[in-house]
Amino acid sequence: MKWILFVVFITFASVSSLTKADDTVLRVVIIQTNALPIVMESQAAFEKELRFIMPEASVEFDVYDAGGSFEGARAAIEAAYQVGEPDLIVSIATLATRALYQAEISRQTPKLFMTVADPVKEGIVTQFDETSADNITGESHVLDAKVKLDMLQGLIAASDTDLPLTIGLIHTDYPSSASSVDSLLALESDYDSVKFVAISTPYVDGDKGLPVMREGIINALVKHKQSRSIDGLWLSTGPLLQAENLIGEIRKQTQLFPLFAESIESVQDGALLGVVSDVNSIGKSAAQRAAKILRGTPANQFPVSRMSKYTVAVNVSTAIKLGLPIPSSYLKLAKNNVYQ
Amino acid sequence: MRIKSKLLAIYIPILLIGMTLIGYWAYLTAYESVREREYKLLTQTLSLTFVELVEERHKLLVDSGLENVPMFREAYQKEVFDELDALHLSTDKHFTVSEKSTGQLIYTSQQNWSPLDISEANRQTINNKKVAFGETTMGSEEILFACSEFSPWNWKLTVSQTTDALQTSLSNIALLTIIITLFAVALVSVLMGSVTQHLVITPINKIKSATSRIAKNHQGISIDVKGTDELSELARDVETMSADIQDYVSRAQAANKAKTDFLAVMSHEIRTPLNGIQGLATLLLDTELNEKQKKYATDLKASASILANVINDVLDLSKIESGMSEIDLIEFNLDSMLSDLVTLLGTNASANNTRLEYKSRNLDSVMVTSDLTKLRQIIINLISNAIKFTQQGTVSISAKLKQVAQEEAQDNKLVISVKDTGIGIEPDRLESIFEKFTQSDSSISRRYGGTGLGLAIARELAQLLGGDIKVSSKVGEGSCFTVTANVRARSVDLVGTNVDKEACAATPAVNHNLNVLLAEDNAINAVVAQALLEQLGCNVIHVDNGLKASTRVLEGDIDVVFMDIHMPVMDGVEATKRIRKLDSGAASTPIIGLTAEAFKERHDTFIEAGMNNVVTKPVTIEALKESLVKLERENTLTSSM
Numbered sequence: 001m002k003w004i005l006f007v008v009f010i011t012f013a014s015v016s017s018l019t020k021a022d023d024t025v026l027r028v029v030i031i032q033t034n035a036l037p038i039v040m041e042s043q044a045a046f047e048k049e050l051r052f053i054m055p056e057a058s059v060e061f062d063v064y065d066a067g068g069s070f071e072g073a074r075a076a077i078e079a080a081y082q083v084g085e086p087d088l089i090v091s092i093a094t095l096a097t098r099a100l101y102q103a104e105i106s107r108q109t110p111k112l113f114m115t116v117a118d119p120v121k122e123g124i125v126t127q128f129d130e131t132s133a134d135n136i137t138g139e140s141h142v143l144d145a146k147v148k149l150d151m152l153q154g155l156i157a158a159s160d161t162d163l164p165l166t167i168g169l170i171h172t173d174y175p176s177s178a179s180s181v182d183s184l185l186a187l188e189s190d191y192d193s194v195k196f197v198a199i200s201t202p203y204v205d206g207d208k209g210l211p212v213m214r215e216g217i218i219n220a221l222v223k224h225k226q227s228r229s230i231d232g233l234w235l236s237t238g239p240l241l242q243a244e245n246l247i248g249e250i251r252k253q254t255q256l257f258p259l260f261a262e263s264i265e266s267v268q269d270g271a272l273l274g275v276v277s278d279v280n281s282i283g284k285s286a287a288q289r290a291a292k293i294l295r296g297t298p299a300n301q302f303p304v305s306r307m308s309k310y311t312v313a314v315n316v317s318t319a320i321k322l323g324l325p326i327p328s329s330y331l332k333l334a335k336n337n338v339y340q
Numbered sequence: 341m342r343i344k345s346k347l348l349a350i351y352i353p354i355l356l357i358g359m360t361l362i363g364y365w366a367y368l369t370a371y372e373s374v375r376e377r378e379y380k381l382l383t384q385t386l387s388l389t390f391v392e393l394v395e396e397r398h399k400l401l402v403d404s405g406l407e408n409v410p411m412f413r414e415a416y417q418k419e420v421f422d423e424l425d426a427l428h429l430s431t432d433k434h435f436t437v438s439e440k441s442t443g444q445l446i447y448t449s450q451q452n453w454s455p456l457d458i459s460e461a462n463r464q465t466i467n468n469k470k471v472a473f474g475e476t477t478m479g480s481e482e483i484l485f486a487c488s489e490f491s492p493w494n495w496k497l498t499v500s501q502t503t504d505a506l507q508t509s510l511s512n513i514a515l516l517t518i519i520i521t522l523f524a525v526a527l528v529s530v531l532m533g534s535v536t537q538h539l540v541i542t543p544i545n546k547i548k549s550a551t552s553r554i555a556k557n558h559q560g561i562s563i564d565v566k567g568t569d570e571l572s573e574l575a576r577d578v579e580t581m582s583a584d585i586q587d588y589v590s591r592a593q594a595a596n597k598a599k600t601d602f603l604a605v606m607s608h609e610i611r612t613p614l615n616g617i618q619g620l621a622t623l624l625l626d627t628e629l630n631e632k633q634k635k636y637a638t639d640l641k642a643s644a645s646i647l648a649n650v651i652n653d654v655l656d657l658s659k660i661e662s663g664m665s666e667i668d669l670i671e672f673n674l675d676s677m678l679s680d681l682v683t684l685l686g687t688n689a690s691a692n693n694t695r696l697e698y699k700s701r702n703l704d705s706v707m708v709t710s711d712l713t714k715l716r717q718i719i720i721n722l723i724s725n726a727i728k729f730t731q732q733g734t735v736s737i738s739a740k741l742k743q744v745a746q747e748e749a750q751d752n753k754l755v756i757s758v759k760d761t762g763i764g765i766e767p768d769r770l771e772s773i774f775e776k777f778t779q780s781d782s783s784i785s786r787r788y789g790g791t792g793l794g795l796a797i798a799r800e801l802a803q804l805l806g807g808d809i810k811v812s813s814k815v816g817e818g819s820c821f822t823v824t825a826n827v828r829a830r831s832v833d834l835v836g837t838n839v840d841k842e843a844c845a846a847t848p849a850v851n852h853n854l855n856v857l858l859a860e861d862n863a864i865n866a867v868v869a870q871a872l873l874e875q876l877g878c879n880v881i882h883v884d885n886g887l888k889a890s891t892r893v894l895e896g897d898i899d900v901v902f903m904d905i906h907m908p909v910m911d912g913v914e915a916t917k918r919i920r921k922l923d924s925g926a927a928s929t930p931i932i933g934l935t936a937e938a939f940k941e942r943h944d945t946f947i948e949a950g951m952n953n954v955v956t957k958p959v960t961i962e963a964l965k966e967s968l969v970k971l972e973r974e975n976t977l978t979s980s981m
Contacts, residue, residue, distance in 0.1 A: 158415060316404055316412075325415035328397045331404055338404050 025058045026294055029086040031076050031100060033093030034068035036242045038279055042114055043092055045283020053291050066096050068205030073099030081105050088112060088293055094175045098122055101136060110299040113138030114286045117176030117237050125304040137302040139285055141277040142237055143310055145183035148275060149191055152260050155273055156193050159324040163193045165231040167259060168221060172213055174203040177238025199224050214243035218253050225254055232259035235266050247271060257318050267313035268339050272322060277307040313337035344541045351532050355525050363521035370513045378506050379473050382486040386499045387467040390435060393420050394490050421447045436498040440489050452479055458487060543571040547578055554582045558589035603658050610651055611936030612862055615958035618644040619868020648958055653793040660800045667711045667804060675703040677716060678739055685723050693732040701740040709828040714801045719756060721798045722821045726760035733761035741829055749830040757822045764815040774799045854878045854899040859889035861907040869902060872961045886915025893919050893926050901931045913949045920950040932967050934959060
């Protein structure tokens with residue numbers, strides 16, 4: 001009997017030791033620009049998906065918060081490398097990505113970015129669907145400006161509203177926000193149904209930056225409205241959208257509704273139409289690329305591209321108030337994102 | 341019309357009718373199918389597209405809680421109308437939305453819309469939707485329609501289309517059906533023609549060809565038709581029948597030969613004593629007799645002559661009927677021949693105080709090729725008849741050729757008429773006079789004599805010569821017999837012809853003092869023949885069999901031999917052969933056969949055996965003289981004196 005138990009013990013020990021030998025530990029460093037909801041949620045989705053699709057590996061996530069600034073991001077990168085070179089370094093949002101892309105220390109490390117509005121403008125690639133010369137890849141979570149304008153025009157065309165509508169482009173000088181507005185202004189002449197007025201406020205980092213930026217943009221908006229008639233607003237992407245009760249305050253101060261917003265939350269708060277990648281999709285798609293990179297494929301073999309999946313959201317209460325019936329095709333696309 | 345043509349003439353209309361019926365049925369089926377398809381398309385368009393467009397938007401509104409928001413409802417209804425406009429352009433169907441309860445028009449893609457009468461429509465549930473569909477009129481147009489209801493919006497949805505597309509499809513189907521039907525008829529006709537040719541016509545042709553061979557050759561045949569069908573059985577039956585026919589023909593030929601042999605024997609047996617009777621009567625008349633004795637002798641000779649004629653007629657008819665009568669074509673001067681006949685028969689006519697006239701047209705310098713013997717027999721028969729039934733009247737003979745003879749011999753038609761002013765023939769007897777043993781009146785036979793075979797034989801002979809004999813007559817005025825015959829004729833030099841004519845007309849005298857050997861076993865016939873030859877100035881030596889004859893010839897001093905055929909010890913044929921085999925010059929001694937056998941083929945046998953000529957019994961002085969003259973003319977006869 002003793003002999004039998006001994007043999008079983010030896011066998012179990014051998015199998016356990018062999019299993020442990022294959023269990024690779026991978027270190028993934030995550031540099032987040034700041035702790036905004038879109039950043040946090042897409043990061044969480046990323047970590048969850050990567051663990052799910054790489055059961056054979058033990059992935060350790062080492063997360064650094066840049067505090068909403070470029071310098072903070074650079075410091076975070078250096079701190080991460082003091083621990084050791086990671087197997088993969090992931091940047092979330094534009095400032096962290098810019099710092100990572102410019103950092104010499106991470107030149108050889110595979111790099112992956114998420115929630116960057118305009119990687120072309122950041123110099124990572126010269127155009128979409130192109131691979132980077134450096135060891136970096138990623139996806140833009142923002143829809144092409146032309147597609148967004150087409151959708152807005154389709155919505156406006158279905159109503160009896162007098163055209164063109166003058167739309168205020170609400171934004172900050174945060175890179176992704178400014179870039180998005182620039183793209184819209186570049187295409188303005190192609191669309192007869194809209195005229196844009198760029199209304200901005202400086203980007204302020206840190207936890208107290210959001211209320212400041214909200215106050216700044218409302219003031220700028222009021223100022224513009226006094227001098228020029230504005231029919232609606234366009235909420236550009238960027239940290240400003242995370243400001244608390246931004247839409248409510250704008251409506252209270254100016255009686256204007258956002259016609260288009262680049263976040264689902266903004267539609268929930270009263271924006272008429274929103275088209276944006278949802279955080280789960282952003283996180284999952286990035287995790288798919290991360291897994292392939294960790295398994296040995298160089299990062300720069302994956303072209304820098306836009307997300308292929310977007311979420312449409314509409315707010316019917318806003319539509320009724322504005323007298324703009326949402327076309328049935330939009331309503332159908334919005335499915336579970338129809339808000340009142 | 342050939343049987344194949346007949347069959348096709350029957351088959352093709354039947355096929356055409358059959359295929360047309362099938363084609364019509366196919367057209368009706370296709371018509372229903374096309375209608376069903378159109379209705380299906382219409383109802384599917386209604387239920388899957390039209391109603392779906394409406395329901396989808398209504399559901400979106402309901403799900404979004406916007407159903408009661410007029411702005412959204414109206415916008416979505418307008419979307420429906422916009423999509424229907426596009427759908428109308430792409431499908432060419434018309435879409436109409438009207439108030440379900442009031443029928444008031446809300447939207448239509450049609451220019452002239454009026455409410456539809458759907459009372460006669462068919463009703464079905466399609467894709468869980470109640471649909472009414474059918475055919476009706478809108479204004480002056482025939483349309484197909486399908487309609488349904490959408491209660492939430494109190495709408496009646498109608499999709500319609502004109503029947504033009506349907507009619508176009510049906511026209512195409514009709515055209516296609518006609519083309520296919522005609523093609524099928526043509527194809528099936530060709531196939532049936534081929535099959536009929538193979539299965540029916542070819543075997544029938546083989547059987548027909550076989551039966552033709554049977555008819556021509558009367559021999560058993562083999563027909564190349566295999567199988568077990570009716571035609572194959574027919575072919576086997578025909579083969580069996582042909583074998584039977586061959587057997588029957590063989591037997592018939594054997595029977596016919598037996599009959600011919602019998603007739604030859606009978607002919608010989610009757611002619612031999614008749615020869616004696618005639619000869620003795622002739623000799624008797626040359627002796628000194630009182631008037632009464634002379635009359636008896638004359639009657640005896642006449643009776644024997646009549647009996648000889650009867651026998652000759654019977655033999656002639658027998659030969660003709662048995663097909664043994666052959667045409668012996670020679671070229672002769674017809675005009676001369678007819679003139680001679682008129683001269684010959686003139687004596688008989690004079691006895692009846694009847695004038696015999698002859699006139700010819702375009703025959704003066706013409707040589708005709710035909711069977712002289714048969715033609716002369718026909719003419720003699722007709723002239724003799726005419727003389728017989730004409731008392732104190734005229735018998736006119738006229739002859740002509742249908743076409744004027746050319747220098748080159750050509751086919752022609754000879755027409756000879758014998759017209760008399762005699763008693764005439766009853767109209768209802770005109771045809772029957774050509775029947776055997778028939779005269780126009782039974783009293784005729786008694787009054788005028790004759791067997792009633794003369795005209796029958798004459799017509800048979802005329803038909804053998806490719807012609808016929810026609811008669812026209814009036815009782816009390818006379819009759820006209822017209823004989824026709826196919827001949828070849830050519831014109832010749834007149835002078836030469838006259839010379840020939842003169843040569844023919846002048847019968848040279850027989851060289852006197854000829855040493856004639858008469859081989860005849862019958863004592864009476866020998867007496868007669870010897871007396872007749874002596875009348876011709878011949879020195880006659882008589883022997884009674886062939887062996888003696890050949891021996892005597894070998895001894896020499898014989899100028900000509902008259903050789904009977906049937907003799908004891910050695911017959912005439914054997915004796916002739918023996919003489920011809922002699923080493924001396926006697927081998928070429930002319931031999932004239934004496935026979936009671938009347939058949940020409942038997943005469944040919946005698947000639948082949950070596951005889952120079954044959955004289956048929958009963959012998960007459962003319963026949964003997966003619967045979968001797970002929971030998972002299974051929975330089976065969978050289979007097980030993």
